[in-house]
Amino acid sequence: MKENRILLAHGGGGTMMHNLIGETILGKLGNPILNALGDSAVIQISNQRIAFTTDSFVVRPLFFNGGDIGKLAVCGTVNDLAMAGARPLFLSLGFIIEEGLEGAVFERVVESIRETAAEARVMVVTGDTKVVEKGKADGLFINTSGIGVIRPGVAISAGRVKAGDVVLINGNMGDHGIAVISKREGLAFETQIASDCAPLNHLVSKILDECEDIHFFRDPTRGGVAATLNEVAEQGKVKIELFEKDLPVSPRTQAACDMLGFDPLYVPNEGKMLVICEEADAERVLGVMRGDPLGISAAIIGRVTEEGEGVVLLHTKVGGKRIVDMPYGEQLPRIC
Amino acid sequence: MSATEQYIAEITALARKLAPGPVRLMEVCGTHTVSIARGGIRDILPESVAMLSGPGCPVCVTPDSVIDAAISLASQPGVIIATFGDMVKVPGTEKSLERARAEGADVRMIYSPMDGLEIARQNPAKKIVFIAAGFETTQPGNALTIERAKAEGAKNYFVIPAGKLIPPAMRALLDDKESRLDGFLCPGHVSVIIGANAYRPIARDYGKPCVVAGFEPDEIIEGIAMLVRMLAEKKSGVEIQYKKIVNAEGNAKAREILDRVYYAGDSEWRGLGMIPKSGFLLKPEYADYDAFAHFGIALHPSRARKGCRCGEVLQGKIAPFECPLFGKGCTPEHPIGPCMVSSEGACGAYYRYNRKRV
Amino acid sequence: MCLAVPAKVIEIAGNRGVVSVQGNNVKADFSMLDDVTLGDFVLIHAGFAIKKYDPDDAREILKIWDELKEKP
Numbered sequence: 233m234k235e236n237r238i239l240l241a242h243g244g245g246g247t248m249m250h251n252l253i254g255e256t257i258l259g260k261l262g263n264p265i266l267n268a269l270g271d272s273a274v275i276q277i278s279n280q281r282i283a284f285t286t287d288s289f290v291v292r293p294l295f296f297n298g299g300d301i302g303k304l305a306v307c308g309t310v311n312d313l314a315m316a317g318a319r320p321l322f323l324s325l326g327f328i329i330e331e332g333l334e335g336a337v338f339e340r341v342v343e344s345i346r347e348t349a350a351e352a353r354v355m356v357v358t359g360d361t362k363v364v365e366k367g368k369a370d371g372l373f374i375n376t377s378g379i380g381v382i383r384p385g386v387a388i389s390a391g392r393v394k395a396g397d398v399v400l401i402n403g404n405m406g407d408h409g410i411a412v413i414s415k416r417e418g419l420a421f422e423t424q425i426a427s428d429c430a431p432l433n434h435l436v437s438k439i440l441d442e443c444e445d446i447h448f449f450r451d452p453t454r455g456g457v458a459a460t461l462n463e464v465a466e467q468g469k470v471k472i473e474l475f476e477k478d479l480p481v482s483p484r485t486q487a488a489c490d491m492l493g494f495d496p497l498y499v500p501n502e503g504k505m506l507v508i509c510e511e512a513d514a515e516r517v518l519g520v521m522r523g524d525p526l527g528i529s530a531a532i533i534g535r536v537t538e539e540g541e542g543v544v545l546l547h548t549k550v551g552g553k554r555i556v557d558m559p560y561g562e563q564l565p566r567i568c
Numbered sequence: 569m570s571a572t573e574q575y576i577a578e579i580t581a582l583a584r585k586l587a588p589g590p591v592r593l594m595e596v597c598g599t600h601t602v603s604i605a606r607g608g609i610r611d612i613l614p615e616s617v618a619m620l621s622g623p624g625c626p627v628c629v630t631p632d633s634v635i636d637a638a639i640s641l642a643s644q645p646g647v648i649i650a651t652f653g654d655m656v657k658v659p660g661t662e663k664s665l666e667r668a669r670a671e672g673a674d675v676r677m678i679y680s681p682m683d684g685l686e687i688a689r690q691n692p693a694k695k696i697v698f699i700a701a702g703f704e705t706t707q708p709g710n711a712l713t714i715e716r717a718k719a720e721g722a723k724n725y726f727v728i729p730a731g732k733l734i735p736p737a738m739r740a741l742l743d744d745k746e747s748r749l750d751g752f753l754c755p756g757h758v759s760v761i762i763g764a765n766a767y768r769p770i771a772r773d774y775g776k777p778c779v780v781a782g783f784e785p786d787e788i789i790e791g792i793a794m795l796v797r798m799l800a801e802k803k804s805g806v807e808i809q810y811k812k813i814v815n816a817e818g819n820a821k822a823r824e825i826l827d828r829v830y831y832a833g834d835s836e837w838r839g840l841g842m843i844p845k846s847g848f849l850l851k852p853e854y855a856d857y858d859a860f861a862h863f864g865i866a867l868h869p870s871r872a873r874k875g876c877r878c879g880e881v882l883q884g885k886i887a888p889f890e891c892p893l894f895g896k897g898c899t900p901e902h903p904i905g906p907c908m909v910s911s912e913g914a915c916g917a918y919y920r921y922n923r924k925r926v
Numbered sequence: 927m928c929l930a931v932p933a934k935v936i937e938i939a940g941n942r943g944v945v946s947v948q949g950n951n952v953k954a955d956f957s958m959l960d961d962v963t964l965g966d967f968v969l970i971h972a973g974f975a976i977k978k979y980d981p982d983d984a985r986e987i988l989k990i991w992d993e994l995k996e997k998p
Binding site: 414421422423424425483484486487488490491492493 | 929931944947948949950951952953970991994995
């Protein structure tokens with residue numbers, strides 16, 4: 233590790249985090265399953281393919297427009313499983329609670345977990361609770377893990393992405409990050425932008441019902457769509473070309489981004505998924521997404537054009553081109 | 569043809585007549601730097617027009633001695649550093665504010681200088697130091713905040729006066745014959761404060777065209793077309809593309825506010841050196857709010873980093889990719905010089921958006 | 927850093943108030959401008975209004991915002 237201390241940037245979903253994972257974590261713990269660095273690990277048990285994932289939630293503040301840390305915890309893990317083409321079934325739930333947290337706040341969070349788990353049709357089956365001294369956990373941290381069964385016939389992997397494929401997203405970028413940041417001191421502004429936090433497993437099911445041959449799913453959380461597409465491009469060794477005019481962003485979120493100097497491509501989402509499929513399947517997949525409440529603003533945002541070097545490019549509105557890089561360091565801290 | 573395509577056609581035709589080129593135009597505004605790079609504008613401009621990015625990034629031109637001063641303050645107990653965005657990543661001699669924060673310093677990002685004063689109100693036992701960087705757009709707000717601090721009798725609010733003026737930098741660039749600049753794209757929002765008239769003496773003294781342009785790619789392209797047109801007609805002077813927002817006089821009230829709090833003093837620009845009367849310094853009546861004075865800090869002379877050619881980049885003498893450190897050893901994650909730190913710096917913008925010719 | 931955006935004045939008392947940037951409401955200081963009233967459009971930068979739009983340009987901005995609102 234080049235730095236001798238961990239910086240906030242190491243948790244940002246960008247290059248520094250990837251380097252930390254690659255060098256220190258994979259360096260010491262690497263194995264074929266872990267090295268794939270999927271949203272979920274894909275494990276073979278008997279003749280079942282199981283998806284297994286874990287996530288930690290450190291969002292600040294705990295409550296924001298459209299959600300809270302509890303809802304986020306369930307959706308984050310459910311979505312990681314869904315992105316592997318799995319049907320999410322069971323979650324574990326670990327709490328690290330800061331001494332002094334109001335009981336009512338904790339209850340609200342647990343209620344939120346209950347509601348969201350019911351919506352996603354998953355069950356919390358095991359958990360753990362720890363309390364640490366005041367000042368050591370910023371209210372509440374949550375860790376979840378989840379397992380699900382991968383649908384037979386489905387093979388989601390960056391390796392399957394190839395030239396000619398189409399890239400789609402199920403709706404507007406950036407709402408979650410802006411909703412959370414609007415509640416932070418120092419940046420506080422009043423907005424009706426709500427987090428898009430939602431469980432995507434039902435939408436994923438519908439898409440797979442229509443088209444089992446999806447090449448790739450991933451949810452663009454930290455680092456936004458830019459980070460996720462760069463991961464795919466790098467892992468799949470493909471060039472992805474996006475079209476600025478086709479990127480869906482709500483006017484309100486764009487205005488907030490303009491005000492704060494953020495690029496919606498880099499702002500985290502918690503209810504969005506990127507889909508990469510064959511050109512021949514794209515229209516049908518788009519149709520399925522648009523027919524679902526979580527996909528009303530779904531759009532085709534780009535294409536995979538070449539195999540070889542992993543790079544993401546954007547065609548700008550004035551006819552120029554620019555790179556869409558992996559984010560460097562910390563864009564928006566503690567967003568999820 | 570769209571309006572943009574028409575402007576490009578016009579620029580191409582006129583630039584041909586201005587051979588031997590290329591026509592060398594410079595912008596001096598970080599937001600223009602980003603917009604040009606993000607919009608891929610250099611892809612659609614003809615090769616006969618070179619659109620250079622100058623010292624328009626306030627974070628980039630802040631000397632490392634100022635960063636070092638902020639870091640040494642940050643490391644003192646009971647001090648909170650308040651700053652805008654990118655400043656946290658700027659490397660000082662040893663480290664950045666971001667690293668200092670990881671080591672325990674209280675460094676907070678704020679959106680408005682008023683937020684800094686609010687932090688001071690809420691933390692009476694601590695001392696808040698605001699890094700007041702930025703150009704003429706930002707300084708009136710900083711000045712108002714300082715006035716308010718004084719009116720409230722705040723005893724724990726201080727500023728590092730790091731603000732700078734754009735026109736003196738433009739003069740310094742033009743004084744250097746090696747820069748060979750043919751015209752300037754002038755900053756849209758700085759001009760809201762200082763007015764387009766602020767550039768007239770420069771245009772007249774050096775015989776160059778200046779156009780105040782907005783920030784959308786199509787506005788920038790129109791601004792470039794206006795510059796090339798003026799060059800083809802051998803006109804010097806100032807024109808305004810950004811008519812909705814900018815006029816000749818600017819905001820006199822904002823300038824009065826600046827005058828109450830600041831005077832223009834000699835200031836060091838990272839990469840360019842000392843430029844006379846180019847820094848917003850606190851008038852004696854506000855000396856109590858000067859962090860350097862209060863904490864007894866003297867700025868050390870700047871040390872250039874080995875191999876770093878930011879100075880030449882900022883002056884438009886070399887392109888980012890012509891610096892041997894560009895992308896090798898000097899990247900946004902490990903910036904060696906100021907130009908790479910922020911996406912508003914010439915190298916930072918080029919690296920982030922245009923470094924691969926794909 | 928020159929980030930300034932058009933905003934509508936939705937609250938004003940003396941030199942302070944609130945502006946709306948397409949539905950995002952932020953606190954604003956109007957000390958740099960004269961005669962700001964409710965419903966005016968201003969250019970806002972780091973919490974300060976630095977310019978007032980003239981009525982025709984303000985109408986145009988409102989029109990653009992309304993058209994954008996039609997999008998989902």
